[in-house]
Amino acid sequence: MALSQNVYCLSCGQTYISSTTEACSLCGAGGTLIDPERPEALRDLQLRRQQDASRLPQTSGEWFWSIVDTCLIRPFSALSVIGGLVLIGIFVWLLATETGPADEERRNVSGLEAVATFGILIVSAGLIFRGFVLWLTWKQVLVVNERRRAAEQAGTQRDA
Numbered sequence: 353m354a355l356s357q358n359v360y361c362l363s364c365g366q367t368y369i370s371s372t373t374e375a376c377s378l379c380g381a382g383g384t385l386i387d388p389e390r391p392e393a394l395r396d397l398q399l400r401r402q403q404d405a406s407r408l409p410q411t412s413g414e415w416f417w418s419i420v421d422t423c424l425i426r427p428f429s430a431l432s433v434i435g436g437l438v439l440i441g442i443f444v445w446l447l448a449t450e451t452g453p454a455d456e457e458r459r460n461v462s463g464l465e466a467v468a469t470f471g472i473l474i475v476s477a478g479l480i481f482r483g484f485v486l487w488l489t490w491k492q493v494l495v496v497n498e499r500r501r502a503a504e505q506a507g508t509q510r511d512a
């Protein structure tokens with residue numbers, strides 16, 4: 353009977369006590385279980401932690417540049433979002449100025465109110481779509497940045 357021992361899985365990055373070193377009981381991968389004290393395990397674990405932590409921008413500068421990169425990749429969507437926000441601002445302002453005392457003269461401009469409300473709905477739908485496109489692009493930018501950092505890290509580790 354095999355003795356239970358501490359194992360690290362190179363496939364799923366988990367450390368646990370296992371009675372077998374044949375296959376990972378967590379992710380099912382075979383031949384990926386090694387002693388958690390081995391340098392390969394420590395390096396793999398360190399890399400996973402760095403990947404988790406580095407996926408989100410760490411500084412306001414990184415936030416800024418990841419957003420700038422996103423806008424440069426999708427300039428039309430970025431301009432649409434800015435334009436859409438300005439339009440919604442105008443429509444909201446129109447509605448806000450409409451809600452004064454409701455006298456007869458003001459009834460005439462209730463058509464404008466309808467247009468503004470309709471405009472807000474249309475522009476909001478556009479904003480959600482463009483925002484979604486930008487969000488997906490931003491996630492891609494973060495992954496690209498992460499890969500670049502990982503490559504730089506691998507480079508410095510090789511040099512050391």
Ligand SMILES: [Zn+2]
Nearest residue numbers: 361364376379
């Ligand atoms: Zn596993």
